Structures are given as structure tokens and as C-alpha cells.
Amino acid sequence: MDEQLDHAPCGFLTLSEDGYILAINQTLLKILNYNQDSLIGQHVNSILTVPARLFVQFYFFPLVKLEHQVEEMYISLETTKEEEIPVLINALLKREKERTVLDCILIPMHKRNEYENELLLAKKETEEALKAKHKAMAELETTLKKLEIQKEALLELNQENQKYQIETKKELELARIIQETSLTDPINNDQFQMEVFYNASGELSGDIYGIYKIDPYRYGIILLDVMGHGISSALITMTLHSLFQRLISAGFPVDLVMKELDSHLHKLFHNNEEARHYSTGIYLLIDTDKQKIDYVNAGHPPALWQDPNGTQYELCFTAPPLGTFEDVVFKTNTFTYKKGGRLLLYTDGVDPLASNYLAPLLRKTASLPLCKLKQEILTSLHNEKNVYHKSDDESFILVDFK
Template sequence: MDEQLNHAPCGFLTLSEDGVILSINQTLLKILDYTQDSLTGQHVNSILTVPARMFFQFYFFSLLKLEHQVEEMYISLASNKGEEIPVLINALSRRVKETTLFECILIPMRKRNEFENELLLAKKETEEALKAKHKVNAELETTLKKLQIQKEELLELNKQNHNYKIETKKELELARVIQETSLTDPINNEKVQMEVFYNASGELSGDIYGIYQIDQHRFGIILLDVMGHGISSALITMTLQSLFQRLISAGFAVEIVMKELDSHLHKLFRNNEEARHYSTGIFLLIDTEKQIIEYVNAGHPPALWQDSDGKQYELFSTAPPLGTFEGVEFKTKTFTFSKGGRLLLYTDGVDPLASNHLAPLLKKTIALPLFKLKEEILQSLNNEKNVYHKNDDESFILIDLK
């Protein structure tokens, strides 16, 4: 890095396609209170706040890969001392010697935030003063009369709604049973062993998964998380489930399955953008004879692969979430495995704060059978609920390759 860029009045860093920091200038190091050696070679998550990590994963990298540039994206960095530093980021994608690099300019925005907050506060105080000034006794009397009429109407509506509420609860319970019935059972034989967990945050869930044995040696596993959790999300999961069940059972290639699911969501909401939903998802095709795993991760939390010796790999996102951008090219990633490895697929309800507690838990329990590991993960989930009082759908799949 030349001297002028190294001490420019703004931050500069270069990232690999996988998000690893390749270079960083002194200006940004000073802002973050880090040394060059402590950040070079580290993943960019090490200088991002927790919300910014999710934002980078779902949007920043996706936009760079699709449009090759990002303009005026607002995120927060985390300094070495834990201070949150708001910045404006511009970035572009560049090919250098057959390698894709992401070059980023970062401009601190502390003063701007302070000015904007002061303006918003002044605006709020002015609006409240104007409302109080124009309030007159005549309006108050009219309002009271309207409230009395509305009260009487509400009493009548409450009587009608009581029966409706009872009927709706019955219908939702039936829908929940139908949704859970559509879930496939885990497969356990001489080649694979599986454990699954599925828990809706309400009557219905936005999570859905499918486990299929395609032939003697191939197994397809898919896990999707539709935006939100409720009736609308549950309806979408059911349309996706019928589609991926047919495609996977027929042995279609990984990228074709994901492309068809993406196209389905676009067609579903083509005439109603306000109702549009997207879905994160990961699909793996395991071949126990060739000992290879093919996968596509569409904006989903990274699955964890652990070798028999405890070495771990994260199956990071390779494409944006399904239903977000049209014309996305889904590229299949492939890796080989040896017997004795272990896979963990999960939705963000299992690790909503990206706290990275699952990888250490998986390594610590390498000698435990799958059902014991499942108990450990459920205990971890209960502990997080007590601390953060979170409310989200929770699903995960555990797989041992014998």
C-alpha cells in the first residue's frame, strides 16, 4: 500500500471474496485501535458489530457479487475497546490475477449522527408543541362523544370476536399439525445417522426442512427459513416444501433445485411487491460412495462441518437469499469427506446473535453420540432464552457420516 493511501483521511481495506482482511491502512487501524498484524488475515467479522455481521453476510457481499459495487452503505464497526463506530462504506469488486478482491472506503459518521439526533429531537418537540397549541375544548368534546360511540361498538365486536377467536385457534392448531406432518423423518442406517429439532415460535413456523434418500448412496438435505414467523410465512413454506420434495426426490442437481425455489418465490409475488417474502436456505447433496458433499447456501447461517479429528469448516453463504434478486446464478460448492465426520445445519433462531457458540459446543462434544449432542444444543438454547428472551422459530439437523 502506497504512503499516500496508507495515511488518507478515510479508512481503506481490501477483502478476499470470503471476507478475509488482506490489507488495511493506518487511518482505519488508528480509528479501530488495532495493529496491522492483529487484523491482517482475520475475517472482517472481527471489526464488525453483531448486527453489521448479519448485514454484511446477507446484503454487502451479495450486492458486491451481483453488482460489483456498493455505494453509501451505513454500518457500524467495533473498535478494539468495544466502541461502536458508525461509518459510511463504498466498495467495489475487482479482479486481480484471476482473484476477486473487494476494495472498501470507510468514512466515520460520528458527528453526522449527533447532528441528526439533535434535529430529530427538535422536530419532535416542535410537533408536540403545535399539537398542544391547537387543541381546543370543542375538539375534546367531539372526541369524547366519538369514544363513547366506539366503546359501544367495541363491546359488540368483542362479543362477536370471542367465537371467532375460538374458531381461529382451532384452525391454526389444525394448520400446525398439517405443517409438522409434512416434515420428513431423519434417516438412520449403516451410512448416515441423523437427529432433528423443530420448534415454532407460535402456532405456525417459517422454518421448513426436508430429508430424502435419493438412491442407495445419495441423500438430499434442505433447510429453509422464510422471512417472519406466522400464517403468511407458513403458507409460503408449504408451497416451497411441495416443490423441493419433488425436485430432490427426482435427483435434480443442487443448483437447479435452488434456482427453481428462487424462481418460484419471484413468480409468487410478481403481482404484489408489498406481500413479497424472501427465504434463506441451504441444500446439501451427500454421496456416501464418492464421499463428496455438494451444497448451495443462499444467505443462510453457515452450516458446520467437523472432521473425525475435530477440524471444523463453515459452509458460508454462496448466494443471496431466495426471492431477493432476479437472475441470481447459484454455484455449487463441493468438498470431500472421510467417514466419522459430523454436520450441523441450523436456522438463525438457534443462534440469533451470531455468538459463535455452536462451533465450540460441537468440538467439545465430538465423542458424544448425536442424541446427546442434541440435548446439549437444546440446553444451550434454553440458556439463551433466559438471557435474551428471544422469540423465533428454531430448527436444526445433525448428521453423522459413518
């Protein structure tokens, strides 16, 4: 196992087809408080809790054999001290030399909150208003059979309801305009050429981004995706926007910017767990003088960096989504770049099924101007939506480094 994988910010495990441990990285060994010799050759059950053993036997392995992969499955590991460690596991079955092996990535998740992002506050209020209207109309119709005078009351109620719908539509349109106005323009100068795309799935969006010139050499780019895509998500994006605009413009380090955004979300929902929202996000601080990029990825789809020679790197997440866990340490990753590279940041609405079509597309279009690449992505996105009929907010940022 190479050094980078051995000390990756997540656990890595290679299993035989029947579940015996063939390789394990130092990160996972440290989490479980094991040494390598005590686990190599042992069955994976030796590091699982009892319920997880049953789950792995009757669900995980059959699913792997059927689909050759598993994505975002939760199981529990057990340390040498019999402590339970919930993890998120992604696994891929592959043929290696003379045998079939199962590569697994395990990400510790100390706390998991389930959110119902399909039931938004606006939808609840609308449904309750409609129920009240139907009930009132039924009562009025019954009364009208006895007293014709109630007709005026029914007409008045209908007029008020129409007025409410018109006013609500106007308010939503105004909110949409305000939200889109807060988005910054792309920067095009002797350092960069940029293209952006932003599309809300409804009147309002849970996506928000910002592009800022901090000083002559430093630039900040941030992209956030708040769960859901309605009024509640849009309100949260606006509170986050005012905060990150101030922090980035002042030149704060990337880890501190993300820590402050995380703390802000925790404070918003401190006394209301039912309304709690989380947000994925990625923030990059670009130094054109030193030609380096610092970044933190909080549970966001991995950004793609492509060197001038076509080599690609994924800026994978280094922390859980904002607002999920208390006292998260946001680790800053840094890499140097060469002029002529290309960067793509996007929200999950651009690749909703994690189909990995963006990386090949970016590689294939390396010689195209940025505006042409933007059209290629939009065409591919349109085709994906036609196949899967999925509606979500869509945002992406393209950057060419001159």
C-alpha cells in the same frame, strides 16, 4: 495472502489502524476494476463513494475503535469507472505482530430490500378487527342510553366475535398440525445416524426442512428459514415444501433446486412488493458412494462440518437469500468427506446473535452420542434465551456419517 482467501467468493481487505490499505484480495480487485499495485498503501477513501467516506470517518472507524468489530454494515464502493457498488461489510480489529490491523470482509449487495418482519398479515387483520369491535361497542353503548332495544344487537355482536376467535384458534391449530406433518423423519441406517429438532415460536413457523433418500447412494438434506414466524411465513414454507420435495426426490442438482426455489419466490410476489418475503436456505446433496457433498448456501447461517480428527469447516453462504435478487447464479461448492464425520445445520433462531457457541460445543462433544449432543445444544439454547430473551423459530439437524 493464501490462494484460497485471494480468490474467495467475497472481497477481503486489510487496513491499517488509520485506514490505509495493507492487503486486498483478487476478488475485490476484480469487482473494483483495480490492480493491486495501484491500491496497496492508498487510503481506503480511494475506493469509497463520497457519502461513504463521510460515513466511514464519522461512524465506521469510531465504532471499530469502540467495539473492535463491525457486523453487517452497508457502505458503497466506487470502481475505476465511477460505478457505485453497495456492499455488506464485516470487520474485526486485531493485533498483528507490532501493529494493529483491521480485517474486513465485503460482500456485494446489488439490491437491498428492507422488510418489516415484525408486522405480519395476521397481526394487521387482528388489530383491524379489534378496532372495529371497539368502535362498534362504543356506538352501541351510546345508543343503549337512548334505545334499550340495541342491547340485543350488542349481545349478538359479542357472540359472533367469540365464535370468530374460537374458529380462528381451531384453524391455526389445524394449520400447525399440517405444517409439522410435512416435516420428514430423520434417516438412520448403515450410512447415517440423524437427530432433528424443530420448535415454532408461535402457532406457526417460518422454518421448514426435508431429508430424502434419492437412491441407494444419494441423499438430500434441505433447511429453509422464511422471514418472520407467522401465518404468511408458514404459507410460504408450504409452497416451497411441495416444490423442493419434488425436485430433490427427482435428484436434480443442488444449484438447480435453489434456482427453482428462488424463481418461485419471485413469481409469488411479482405484483406485490409490500408482501414480498425472502428465505435463507442451505441444501446438501450427499453421495455415499463417492463420499462427496455438493451444497449451496443462500444467505443461511453456515453449517458446520467436523472431520473425524476434529477439524471443523464452515459451509458459508455462496449466494444471497432466496427471493432477494433477480437472475442470481447459484454456485455449487463440493467437498469430500471421511466416515466418522459430523454435520450440524441450523437456523438463526438456534444462534440468534451469531455468538459462535455452536462450533466449540460441537468440538467439545465430539465423543458424545448424537442424542447427547442434541441435549447439550438444547441446554445451551435455553441458556442463551434466558440471557437475551429472544423468541424465534428454532430448527437444527445433526448427522453422523458412519
